[in-house]
Amino acid sequence: MEVRVQNIRKEFGRFPALNDVSLDIRSGELIALLGPSGSGKTTLLRLIAGLESPTEGTVYFGNEDASRKSVQQRNIGFVFQHYALFRHMTVLDNVSFGLTIRPSGRRPSKADIRQRALELLDLVQLSGLEKRYPAQLSGGQRQRVALARAMAVEPNVLLLDEPFGALDAQVRKELRRWLREIHDRTGHTTVFVTHDQDEALELADRVVVMSKGQIEQIGTPDEIYDTPNSPFVFGFIGQSNILPVRVENGQLWIADRSIGVSAQGEPDGPAQLYFRPHDIELLDGNGGCIAGLVTVTRRVAGTRHVELDIGGANSRVEIELPPEKVTSDHSRVAFRPTRWKLFRD
Amino acid sequence: MAHDGATTAGTGNTELVRVATSEHRMARYTLIGLALCFVGLFLVLPLAAVFTEAFRNGPGEFLTVLSDPETFAAIELTLLVAVIAVPLNLVFGIAAAWAIAKFEFKGKAFLTTLIDLPFSVSPVISGLVFILLFGSHSLLGPWLQHHGVQILFAVPGIVLATIFVTFPFVARELIPLMQEQGTSDEEAALSLGASGWQTFWYVTLPNIKWGLLYGVLLCNARAMGEFGAVSVVSGHIRGLTNTMPLQVEILYNEYNFVAAFAVATLLALLALVTLVLKSLLEMKYSEQIAASRRH
Amino acid sequence: MTARTASLWQFRQPSVIPGFGLALGVTLSWLILIILIPLSGLAWRSSALGWSTFWALATDQRTVNALRISFGTAFVAALINVVFGVILAWVLVRYRFPGKRIIDAMVDLPFALPTAVAGIALTTLYAPNGWIGSLLAPLGIKIAFTPIGIVFALVFVGLPFVVRTVQPIMEEIDKEVEEAAATLGANRFQTISRVLLPGLAPAVLTGFALAFARGVGEYGSVIFIAGNLPYISEIAPLLIVIRLEEFNYPAATAIAAIMLMISFVMLLIINTIQAWSRRRYGYGA
Numbered sequence: 001m002e003v004r005v006q007n008i009r010k011e012f013g014r015f016p017a018l019n020d021v022s023l024d025i026r027s028g029e030l031i032a033l034l035g036p037s038g039s040g041k042t043t044l045l046r047l048i049a050g051l052e053s054p055t056e057g058t059v060y061f062g063n064e065d066a067s068r069k070s071v072q073q074r075n076i077g078f079v080f081q082h083y084a085l086f087r088h089m090t091v092l093d094n095v096s097f098g099l100t101i102r103p104s105g106r107r108p109s110k111a112d113i114r115q116r117a118l119e120l121l122d123l124v125q126l127s128g129l130e131k132r133y134p135a136q137l138s139g140g141q142r143q144r145v146a147l148a149r150a151m152a153v154e155p156n157v158l159l160l161d162e163p164f165g166a167l168d169a170q171v172r173k174e175l176r177r178w179l180r181e182i183h184d185r186t187g188h189t190t191v192f193v194t195h196d197q198d199e200a201l202e203l204a205d206r207v208v209v210m211s212k213g214q215i216e217q218i219g220t221p222d223e224i225y226d227t228p229n230s231p232f233v234f235g236f237i238g239q240s241n242i243l244p245v246r247v248e249n250g251q252l253w254i255a256d257r258s259i260g261v262s263a264q265g266e267p268d269g270p271a272q273l274y275f276r277p278h279d280i281e282l283l284d285g286n287g288g289c290i291a292g293l294v295t296v297t298r299r300v301a302g303t304r305h306v307e308l309d310i311g312g313a314n315s316r317v318e319i320e321l322p323p324e325k326v327t328s329d330h331s332r333v334a335f336r337p338t339r340w341k342l343f344r345d
Numbered sequence: 346m347a348h349d350g351a352t353t354a355g356t357g358n359t360e361l362v363r364v365a366t367s368e369h370r371m372a373r374y375t376l377i378g379l380a381l382c383f384v385g386l387f388l389v390l391p392l393a394a395v396f397t398e399a400f401r402n403g404p405g406e407f408l409t410v411l412s413d414p415e416t417f418a419a420i421e422l423t424l425l426v427a428v429i430a431v432p433l434n435l436v437f438g439i440a441a442a443w444a445i446a447k448f449e450f451k452g453k454a455f456l457t458t459l460i461d462l463p464f465s466v467s468p469v470i471s472g473l474v475f476i477l478l479f480g481s482h483s484l485l486g487p488w489l490q491h492h493g494v495q496i497l498f499a500v501p502g503i504v505l506a507t508i509f510v511t512f513p514f515v516a517r518e519l520i521p522l523m524q525e526q527g528t529s530d531e532e533a534a535l536s537l538g539a540s541g542w543q544t545f546w547y548v549t550l551p552n553i554k555w556g557l558l559y560g561v562l563l564c565n566a567r568a569m570g571e572f573g574a575v576s577v578v579s580g581h582i583r584g585l586t587n588t589m590p591l592q593v594e595i596l597y598n599e600y601n602f603v604a605a606f607a608v609a610t611l612l613a614l615l616a617l618v619t620l621v622l623k624s625l626l627e628m629k630y631s632e633q634i635a636a637s638r639r640h
Numbered sequence: 641m642t643a644r645t646a647s648l649w650q651f652r653q654p655s656v657i658p659g660f661g662l663a664l665g666v667t668l669s670w671l672i673l674i675i676l677i678p679l680s681g682l683a684w685r686s687s688a689l690g691w692s693t694f695w696a697l698a699t700d701q702r703t704v705n706a707l708r709i710s711f712g713t714a715f716v717a718a719l720i721n722v723v724f725g726v727i728l729a730w731v732l733v734r735y736r737f738p739g740k741r742i743i744d745a746m747v748d749l750p751f752a753l754p755t756a757v758a759g760i761a762l763t764t765l766y767a768p769n770g771w772i773g774s775l776l777a778p779l780g781i782k783i784a785f786t787p788i789g790i791v792f793a794l795v796f797v798g799l800p801f802v803v804r805t806v807q808p809i810m811e812e813i814d815k816e817v818e819e820a821a822a823t824l825g826a827n828r829f830q831t832i833s834r835v836l837l838p839g840l841a842p843a844v845l846t847g848f849a850l851a852f853a854r855g856v857g858e859y860g861s862v863i864f865i866a867g868n869l870p871y872i873s874e875i876a877p878l879l880i881v882i883r884l885e886e887f888n889y890p891a892a893t894a895i896a897a898i899m900l901m902i903s904f905v906m907l908l909i910i911n912t913i914q915a916w917s918r919r920r921y922g923y924g925a
Contacts, residue, residue, distance in 0.1 A: 051365055051819055071365045071822045078823035084816035087921050088838045098824035101834065135922025146820075153824055365822035366815055372828070373735060380731040381743070383724045386772075387796050388746050391761035392753075394771065398764055433670075440666035448660050450652030456667070462675055465903060467857025469877035470896045473884065474678035477685050482889055508674055531657050541658035563751070570754025572860035577881060590756040590860065597760050597864065606764075609757040616752035623752075624745040 001062050001156040001189055002027045003048060008057030010043055010213075017043045019213045021057075025157070025191060030183050032200035033193045035210035036236065041193045042161055044210070048191065049159050050074045061156050077150030077188070079160040083142045085134040091145050092117050092130035098153035120148040123182065140171040147179075151186065160192035164199065176203055197237050201225060209233050231343045234274045241317050243290075243310075245273040247342070255312055260288025260336050271344045275337035277305070278320040283334045291334040292317060294327045308333055395613045399606035410604040411611075418584045419592035419608070425500070426575075426588060427568045430507040434564055438515025439557070443549075445516075446523030447531070457520070463512045471509045472577025475502055498580025503588065506574040511564045518560030519553060522634065526552055555630040559623065566619040570612060686897035689890055697894035702870055703879065707898060710876040713787055714855030717794030718802075721851045722844055724795075725802025726837075732803075733810045747803050750796055755860025762793055763864045785867030790875065793861040798851030805847035809840055842917045849910040853903055 003025040010018040018040045025031055033041040046052045048059055050071035059066045066074055086094050095117040099108055108116070121127055124144040134142055143163065150158060163179070164172040180203055183190055194200050200207045201221040209216045209224060209232075217224060217233045228234040235242075246253040247268050252261045260283075261273075283289045292308030292315075299305075303320045306327055310317055319335055327333060368376070400407055410416070441460060445453055463471065479496045480486050489496060496502045530552060534544040550557075572590040579586040587595065589608055596605035626634060652660065686694065697703065731737075732744050750758065766773045766783040773784055783789050813836060821831040837844075859877040866873045876899055883892035917923070 049823060051823070071819075072825050072827060075825065076823055078820065080816040080820055082814065082816055084814060084820035086817065086821075086835055086839070087923060088841070097821070097826075097834075101824070101826045101830045133921055135920075149820075149824065366818045367734075368828055376727055377731050377735055377737055379724070380728045383728060384743055384746060387792075387799065388749050390765055390771070391758060391796065392749065394761045394764045395757060398761075437666060437670040440663040440670075443659060444663035444667050447657050448652055448655055448664075450660075450664075451650075456671075459671055459675065462679070465853050465857075465907060466679075467859065467877050467880075467896075467899060469859045469880050470682070470857065470900065473880060473892060473896050474682045476884060477889065477893065478678050478681045480889070483681070505674070509678065512674055528655070528657055535656055535658075545659070566752045570752075570757070572754060572756040573858075573877065576859075577884065590754045593754075593756045593760065594864075605760060609760060612754045612757045616749060616754070616757075619752040620745050620748055623748065624741075 003157050003189060003191075004060040005044070005048065006058045006060065008044070008047060008054045008059070010040075010047060010052065011055045017213055018047070018054075021213070021215055023208060023215065023218070025189060027189055028187045030180070030190045030203065030205045031192070032204035032207045033191060033210060034195070034197060034200040034207050034237075035216075036195060038212075039210040040213040041195075041208075041210045043213075045159050045161055045191060045193050048157065049076050049078050051078070075153060075156050077153060077155030077158040079143075079146045079150050079158070079163055081162045081165050083134075083146040083166075085142055085145055085149070087134045089133075090130065091121065091126065091132050091134070091137070094134070094145055095120055095130075095148045095152050097149065117148075117152060120152055121145075123151075123185075124148045125178075139167050140175060143167065143175060147182070151188065155188065158188040158190040160190070162194060163192055164194075164196075172199075179203065201237075209236065211236070226339070228274075228341065231272065231274065234341065234343075239277050239318065240274050241277065241319075243273045243317065244270065245342075246270050252342075254290065254310075258288055259290050261340065263342060266342060269344070271342045273337070273340055273342060275340035277318050278303070279339035280319050280335045280337050282321070282325075283336055285334065289334040289336050290317070291332060294329055294331050294333060297327055297329075299323060306333065392613060392617075395606055395609050398602060399610040401606075402603055406603055407607050407610075410607045413604070415584045415587070416592055416604070416608055419587045419589045420611070422500070422503070422587065423569050423589045426504055426507050427565055429504050430511055430568045431561060431565050433508060434511055435515050435557075435561060437512070438517075438519055438560060438564075441516040442519035442523050442553075443545075445520050446526075447528050460513050460516050463510055468510055468571065468573025469577055471574040472506050475505055475509075475578050497578055498582060498586060500586065502578035503575050503586060506578045507568050507571055510571050510574050511568045514564035514567060515557070515560035518556055518563070518634070522553055522556040523549075552633075555626055555633040559626050559634050562619055562622055562626075566616065569615055682893065682896060682900075685889070685893045689894060693890065694894055694897075697891050698898055700891070702874070703876075703891070703895055703898075705871045706874050706876040706879040706895070707902075709787060709790065709872075709874065710856050710899070711902065713790040713875075714794055714798075714852050714858075717791045717798055717855050718848050718852040720791070720795050721798045721802045722848050725799060725847060725851075726806055726840070726844060728799075729803045729806040729810050733807060747800050750798075750800050755797065755858065756864075758796055759793065759861040759864035762789075762796060762861065766792060766865065784865045785869075785873065787866075787873050789865040789867065790862050790873060793865050794851075794855040794858055797858050797861055798855050801850035801854060802844070802847035805850065806840060806843045809843040813839070842914060842921075842923065845910060845913065849907065853907065856899065856903055 005021060005023040005025075008018055008021045009016070021040070021044060023044075033044060035041045043052060047054050050066070050069060054067065057067075061074065086097065089097065092114070096113050099113045099116065107113075118127070118130065121130055124147055126141060126144055126148070129137070129141065134145070137145065147160075147163075164175055167175065176199060192203075201224070204221065206218060206220055207224045208218050211232050217229050219227075224233065225237055228237060234240050243254060245259070247263055247266045247270075249268070250262055250264045250266065252259050252263055252273060290310055292310035294306055295309050296307040297304060302323065304323045304325060304327075306319050306321055308317045308319065309315055319333075321327070367373070445457060476497060477483055478485060479489060479502065481490065496505070530548050531544050534548045539547065570590055572594070575588055576591055576594070579588070579591055581587060581591060581595065583595070589612055593605050593608045593612070596608065689697070728747065732740065732747075763770070763784055765771045766789060768774065768777045768782060768784065770784065773782075776783065783792060817835060817839075818831055821835045826834070857877060859875070859881075862875055863878055866875060866878070868874050868878055876895055880892045880895050883889075883895065
C-alpha cells in the first residue's frame, strides 16, 4: 500500500522533532530513513505507525486519512529496535499473537493461524524453533521472530526501527541480504530506520536522508551518493573533501591559483568545493591543478588513501589512488576533481 | 497526567489518537480510585484510629496515662532491648555481608538462605524455640536454675528473642549492595598499601553507610515493635518484663483503651519517623542503598 | 598437605581481600548461637515426641482447625493482596496524582508499625461498635471477631510484600513491548491481560508467597481482631501460646513443627516454580 506523509510537524513539548516533512512512499517500495541520532527519523517512523500523533499534518494510507486511526486500527507491522518479543510466549505464540487477539468475526480458525505462523517461520528460516522461548534464541533469531510476528497480520506497511542495530557486524551483514530477499518475495511496502549509511545504500530502493527534523534529500542510493544536494548529505554519506574556493569568470580559484576546474554559469564569489576522494584525476602539470605534499598514506583494502597538505588555511585533503601508485612522504602530488559540487553559505 | 499525550495542539487538522501505552481516562481514574480506597481503608484509617483514640479524652489524660510508672518502665525496657539487639545484629550483618559479598566459597547460597530463615518463621515459634531451650523442662533449664541464671521471663530472653527476629535485617540490606559494588575499591586501597582495617574503615564503610543506616532503621523498627516472640518469652511481668507492645496488649485487654492507644501512639510515631527517614534515604541515596530491595 | 587439599577441593577461591576468616567466623558463630541451636532444639523436641504421640497431637481437632484457619485466612488474604497490590503498584508506577509520594511511602507502614498497634487499630475500626464496623453491623455484616477479621488483619500485614516485589519489575517493563502489542492490533485490555500481566507472573507469585508465609505465622495483629473462639477463629500461633501457658510443651512443639513443615514445603514448591520459570523464560522475580 502506498503511504503519503503530508506536511507533518511534531513537537515534544516545545522541542520540534519534525518540521514540515512530506514523503511519498510507493507501494511495494523498500525505503530507508537515514540520519544521525536526533534527526527525527524514528519519530517519523512512529508517526506513520500511529505510536505518536503529529502536532500538525496528515498521514495517508492509500487514499485514506490514517491520522484519524489508532495504532491498532492502522494494521501496520512494526519491528522494534530491541525486538520487544513477548518473553512468556513461545516463538509460535509470538508470531500468532496478532491474529489470535482479533475479534471473533475477523479471526481465522486456530488451525489457520497455526498454519500461517508456521509458514512465516519457514519464510524467516526458523522452522523447528516454534516451541522455543525468546530467551532461548540468539539475537539474530529474535530479530527474525520479530519480523515474522509483524508480517503475520498482513500489514499495510512494514516499519522497522534500526532493525540491525543490536546485532554484531557479521550477523548484520547476513540479515541485511536476507531482509532484501524477504522483501522481494513478499512485496510489502517497507520503511526502515537506520543510522548506518552502508545499510541504507545497500538495501533500500530509495533513501531518505534526514537532519534536524527535516528531509535533506530523497533519492535512489546512486543519486544520494553521486549527486548529494546539500553539504549535509555530502558530509554525512561517504567521504568528502571540503575546500574553500573562489569563483571568477566561471573558473575555480584557490588563493591565487586556478585549479583548472570550470564552473560555467556560477556567479562570482567565495564558495565551498565538495568532492569525494576517489572522484579525481592525477596530473603532472604545474598549472590548473591542486597540488600538495604527501603527509600520510594508508592502504585500505583495494585502494591507497593519501593525505595531502596543499598549503593555506583549510589545507588537508584526502584522495584515493590505485594501490600500485606508490607515493613517498613529502613527494608532490597534483590532481583535479572530476566530479564535484559547489555550495555557498 | 504522565501518559496523557492526547492533546490537540495549534491548528492541528487531525483528530488525535490516544497514546498506545496509556489507558482510557475512565479506567485510569477507576484504578487510582480503587488504589486510594484500599490504602485509605487498610493503611490510613488504622493509623488515624490510633491517634484519635489516644486523644479521645483530650491531651491531658493522654499525658497522665503516659506518665504511669509501668508504661515508663515498658518504654525503658524497649529502648534497652533495642540498644542491645541492634548493635549486635549490626556487627553480625557487616561480618556476614563481608564474607558473602566479597568472597566466593562453597555453601554460600546455603548460608544466605540460613540468614533469611527468621523471616519465614512465625514470631510465636521464634519465642517457642527459646522456651524449649531454656525452659524448666529443657536440658539447660535445671542447670541454669541451679546457677541462678534467669533467662526466660527476664530481660535476657526478651533480648535473645528480639535478636532472633531482627537477625536478617542488616545483612539482607548489605549483601546485595556490597555484591553490586564489587571488590575493586578494596583492591585499589590494598594495592596502595592500606591495611585490612584501614581498607574497611576508609573505603568500604563510606561506600555502604547509607545502606547500613537503612538496614539499621528497619532493624530498629522491628526490634522495638516485636510482639509475638517477645510475648512468648517475657512472662508478662508488669513493670519488669513488659515492652511497649506488650504494655499495649495488657492495657487493651483491661479495657483501658485510652492508655493502650496512648502507648500505641508512641509506637506509631516511631513507625512514621522510620517511614519518613526511609523515604528520605530512598530519595536521596537510591543508588547507595541496595538495588534489589525486598523485605 | 594443605596445598594438596586446596588443589583438590577448594573451599574458597583465592582473593587478596583480607578478613575472610574473621567475617565468616563471626557470621557462623552468631548464626549457630542465635538461629541454629534454638531451631534444632525444636527439631529435637518434636522428634523426641515419637511418631504416635506426634500424630495424636497433630490430628487433635482443635489443632487441625487452628491450622486450617491460619493457612486458609492467610491464603485468602494473600489473594486479596495480589489483586489490590498489583493495582496499587500499577497506579504508583504508571500514573501521576497528588499525594502519590505519600501513598508510596505509606505502603511500607505495615513493615514499620508494630503488629500489636495494627491489631488494636484494626479492631477499633471493624468491631461492631467501631468506626466502620458500626456502619456494617445494621447490614448484618460482622468483620471483627470472625475469620473475616483475621483476613483483614493479614491483608494489612501482607500488603507491602506484594507491592514491593511487583513494583520494581513493573518499572522495568519495556515500553516497546506494549507498543508491539498495540501495533499488532491488541487493545489496551488485551495488552495488559495477555502481555503485561503474564510477564509479571513470577513477581506476583513471589509476592503472594511472601505475603502468605507472613500471614500464616502472624500473631500480634490477629489476636485482637480474631475473637479467638476455639475451632472457629483461633489461629495456630495463638494455639501454640495457649498450649505453652498450659505448660503443654509437646502440643506446642507439635503445632510449631507442623507449621514449619507446611511453610517449608510451600516455599520449596514456589522456589521450584521460580527456578523453572527462570530456566524457561529467562526471567524470574
